[in-house]
Amino acid sequence: MKKHIICLGDSNTHGYCPDPDDCGNPHLRFDESTRWPMGLQAGLGTDYLVVEEGRSGRTTVFPDPLTQGLAAIDYLHPCLKSHEPVDLLIVMLGTNDTKERFGANAFTIGKGMERLLREAQHTDCWGGKAPNILLIAPPAIREEILTCPTIGSMGQRCVEKSLQVPAVFQEVATLLGCHFLDAGALGCQFNAVDFMHLTAEAHGILADKLIGLVPSLV
Template sequence: MQKKRILCFGDSNTWGYDARTKDRFPEEIRWTGVMQEKLGSDYTVIEEGLCGRTTVFEDPLVDGLRGLTYLSPCLRSHGRLDVLILMLGTNDCKERFSATGQNIADGMKRLVCLAQELEVWEEAPKILVVAPAPIRKECESSFAAGEMGICSEKSEKLAKLYQECAKECGCHFFDAASCVQMNSVDYMHLDEEGHSVLGNRLAEELKERYGNHRSS
């Protein structure tokens, strides 16, 4: 029996940024590591997180953060795949991008459509769109305010818009806010408990939706 291959494509909350230490949570703390432990040895969880990554927006201050540019080589590098988890949008809410919630959801749709067209799948494309927990209002007066600007209200709109995107594209949706919220440090990253809860919850989601093992 071959292992199911799950690729997690995201930003600093997939990379595992710890706002308290400004470093990275250990592998076993990050939600991807928690999910791997929960799923067990029949699965391979591939972590592809990058701090600052957006869906489709080119950041004028930092090179290489446009998710759309990297998604194709990333998926082709790691194929063949069983499931792709897309969790992006927090960075798209930065004030400097001047994007609406709908703009951000349309960016997610472009990622989904691109992934569905690539010949990287073991079977039919299976994509889970995850709306990140909203940025809390306190972020706009925290030490992260200079980077993020006014962002929280826009972030709160993403779940509904992502759900509509997933339905339109024929893929699955999960709202991270159903089980976690952002930390009480910079208000835009998961804390250790959040990683644990999200990793366990997504493992349950994967088993429920894609649990049948493929044949060798």
């Protein structure tokens, strides 16, 4: 059986692209040759099965009053059980948790991630092996968003909170014995349209890093 790798995330895992010049199509989504989970699949080869589980707007544990089904905690169990046995769960969330309507500071966002990862660790999906999770901290939202129409959906403190998230997530990963990666420290950049979604280049950078890292984790 192939090694099963689940990529659980938000729009930056789904591949949302607000810049048609960057994604090269009118569908506002990067194609399969660009999205980082599919880049990871191509680089790892046929011994691995990489599963894309990204959804725009997804949070760790916070229900969104405007759109149903966005809290990852509610989707986690059926997702993991659907793809068992799971060899590696990659989680990249946190950007949407900074939205003003959730009222969560960086500490609380970290607690949400801790709850999510604990739930994953205690889900019977690991094929008799120890839980194996890689937590990826997303890049910080760019300050230019503060004068962009997108700020209306995020709130004025989203940049401040997102800058604090990587350090908080690293603490969570250490506490729970999970692997950790800071996408911002890799040089992954958000675009210059809405300032909170990965560019095509950033998808490639992340995929390349994971191609080298994942075999040592599974």
